Each structure stands twice: as C-alpha cells, then as structure tokens.
Amino acid sequence: MSGVTQGNAAKGAHRIAVIPGDGIGPEVTAEAVKVLRAVAPVMRRPVELQEFDWGAERWLRDGTTLPKGAMEELRDGYSAILFGALGDPRVPEQVHARDILLGLRFQLDLYINLRPVELLDERLTPLKGKRVSDIDMLVFRENTEGLYAGVGGNFKKGTADEIAINEDINTRKGVERILRAAFEAARGRRKKVCMSDKANALTYAHGLWQRTFAELKKEYADVEATHLYVDVAAMEMVRAPERFDVLVTSNMFGDILTDLGAAIVGGLGLAASGNIHPGRCSLFEPVHGSAPDIAGKGLANPLGAISSMAMMLEHIGEGAAAARVQAAVARVVTDGAVTRDLGGMLSTPACGDRVADAVGKAA
Ligand code: ATP
Numbered sequence: 001m002s003g004v005t006q007g008n009a010a011k012g013a014h015r016i017a018v019i020p021g022d023g024i025g026p027e028v029t030a031e032a033v034k035v036l037r038a039v040a041p042v043m044r045r046p047v048e049l050q051e052f053d054w055g056a057e058r059w060l061r062d063g064t065t066l067p068k069g070a071m072e073e074l075r076d077g078y079s080a081i082l083f084g085a086l087g088d089p090r091v092p093e094q095v096h097a098r099d100i101l102l103g104l105r106f107q108l109d110l111y112i113n114l115r116p117v118e119l120l121d122e123r124l125t126p127l128k129g130k131r132v133s134d135i136d137m138l139v140f141r142e143n144t145e146g147l148y149a150g151v152g153g154n155f156k157k158g159t160a161d162e163i164a165i166n167e168d169i170n171t172r173k174g175v176e177r178i179l180r181a182a183f184e185a186a187r188g189r190r191k192k193v194c195m196s197d198k199a200n201a202l203t204y205a206h207g208l209w210q211r212t213f214a215e216l217k218k219e220y221a222d223v224e225a226t227h228l229y230v231d232v233a234a235m236e237m238v239r240a241p242e243r244f245d246v247l248v249t250s251n252m253f254g255d256i257l258t259d260l261g262a263a264i265v266g267g268l269g270l271a272a273s274g275n276i277h278p279g280r281c282s283l284f285e286p287v288h289g290s291a292p293d294i295a296g297k298g299l300a301n302p303l304g305a306i307s308s309m310a311m312m313l314e315h316i317g318e319g320a321a322a323a324r325v326q327a328a329v330a331r332v333v334t335d336g337a338v339t340r341d342l343g344g345m346l347s348t349p350a351c352g353d354r355v356a357d358a359v360g361k362a363a
Helices: 025-042 056-062 070-077 092-107 172-187 205-219 230-239 251-263 303-315 319-335 348-362
Strands: 004-006 014-021 047-051 080-085 112-118 136-142 152-155 163-166 192-197 224-229 246-249 272-276 282-286
Touching (some): 004 025, 025 080, 056 092, 080 303, 112 251, 172 205, 172 246, 192 205, 192 230, 230 251, 246 251, 282 303, 303 348
Parallel strands (some): 014 047, 080 282, 192 246
Antiparallel strands (some): 112 136, 112 272, 152 163, 272 282
C-alpha cells in the first residue's frame, strides 16, 4: 500500500514537483492532487509532493521567475512536474510565464508535447454523427524547435522599412526523435502514424521531415505510415477524425491542430498534455491557460488537470493507477458530474470530489 507525503522523502518514492502557478492553476491543481491522493493506495510506490510557488505573485514580490539552480534540482531530484497554469494580467508581457515554462521546456529538453484527443461522450463533440469510437488520437507535437525556437530578430524596428524574422529551426536529430516517439507509441495502439507538414511550400525545412519519415517508415514496417499536408490534416480532423491514430507534426502546426483537437472533444477544460523527454523528469499540464476571467470563482473545469496527472502517472511507470484515473474521468463525464463549461452544475472542488470518489470505487 502506498501513500502521499508532503516534503518528507520516503524510500523509493516518486518525487513530484507541484507548480500550481496563476489564475485557475492552483484551483485545478488542487483537484489533481486530491485525485492523486485517492489513487495512491493502488500505486506501486509512494508519492512525495513538493510544492513550488513560482508564478505571478512571487514575481511581483521579488522578481523571481525560474530561480537559479531550479532546473538542475528538478532534473536530478524529481520524477515529474505537475503544473497548473501561468499568466497574469499584472505581469508585463508575461515574462514570468515565458521564463518558467519555456525555460523548463528547453532546459529539460522536453521534446515531446503529447496531447491525447479522445472523445469521452458523444454529447461533447460538435461534429455531427461522430461516436466515441471515432475520435481517439494521440498527437505528438515537436516541442523544442520549429518556428517557436526563438531564433530571429528585427531590423529597422519601428520604421516603415522594418524587417521581422522568425527562423524555422529543424534539426535532423530533433525531427528524428519526435518521429521515432510517434512510431513507438503507434506500436502500442492501432499501429497507424500520420505525419503532417507543409513540405510543398516549406521545401527545405519540411523536406527534412519527409526524408526522415521515409527512412523511419522502413524501420517501422509494421506500422502504417501516411502523410497529410497540414491544411488537409486540419480538414480531415473535422471531416473524418476516425482516420487518425497517432498524428505527428512540428511545433507550430501541433499547437494549432491540438487546439482543434480539443475543440472536437469538449473544449479546453478537458484537454491534457505532457511535455516529455522519455526516461527523464517531464512536465504535465492542462492545455488551458490561467483563465483570469474565471479565477477564484470555483468555475474552472479540473478534468484537464486531472487527466494530465494521469499522463504523469503513466510516465512514472504507474500505468494501472493512470488507467484508473482516466476511467474515473470518463465516468464523471458520462454521468454529467461536471462543471458548467461542459453543461454541468458542479463547482471545481465538487467535480474533483466526484473523480476522487470514482477512483476509490474502482479500487
Ligand atoms: P493563455 O494565453 O495562458 O493560454 P488564454 O486566456 O488565451 O490564456 P485560457 O486561459 O486557456 O486561454 O482561457 C481561455 C478561455 O477558456 C477562458 O476565458 C475561460 O473562460 C475558458 N477556460 C479555460 N480553461 C478553462 C477551464 N479549465 N474550465 C473552464 N473554462 C476554461
């Protein structure tokens, strides 16, 4: 029998860093921790939680974003990070969010942004006639390169002659490892990988994706490997989502396609994600942001955060506990025991209670 402790290292425990962050981050993270406590008894090893107060309040107080040495501490001392959300209207240009989240993503080299797009109840999809079995895909978004690598600059800024450039960075190593991760995942699912790019227009950058994909296809001959240009992929996700099992794509296209993915299965409140480097300390967070408009009102849907926690359990080798949490989330959704964004009546903590109860009952 395992359990959850706060700060005191139990022998062989999973050490989890908890960063609740801003806005609705702390509210939804509290529910994810509640469900983690409920599932702890069936876990193979105990869990030790350590909370970090990085976020807008801390930045406003003392200017701290990601403290010196924090990355090394997390990388060497923790199995995973459970993250809420960052973003606060009081912080200019969200410097704290950029430093903390992008800092961790790049410094921990979390090259996989993994986002499941799974329909839990037919009532939640805006797509006519689509059933639960029609929408079940796993999106692998490259997370450290591409147009979001921050390489570029301005020339003659603020003048009529200004030039603004963001370079699209694609390395052979970066492309190969995300494609490989997608192929590996497909082997444990329906054995189908679709790569999406825009090689017809971005001939150099996405030509590299095409050539690398063609090579890996031979190595993973047991997996059905197909390709769609990103504009077609967006259309097909709406028209025929059942075509997709594992979808792999670049950083920016993944950003866009996964928001579309969230929309076809019930919206931002439900969407979960992992920022992963296999075998290393990885970060799990709901897809939504800090939603300042609803913060502190008990309106936030905690299911995205709870599902992200389930993904974290999977990552740390607690697959049975992860499956139990996912089953509990599916159960509350079909029971309608949800928050207002999904058409329910429950508050954030009441919804978290229902998931925790369902986890316990399955025990
Ligand atoms: P960011 O830039 O941090 O992504 P954003 O304002 O663009 O922030 P969100 O913070 O995700 O995006 O919020 C978008 C809207 O979606 C919010 O105004 C809120 O109404 C709704 N929303 C987001 N997350 C949730 C949630 N967990 N439960 C209910 N509604 C949510």
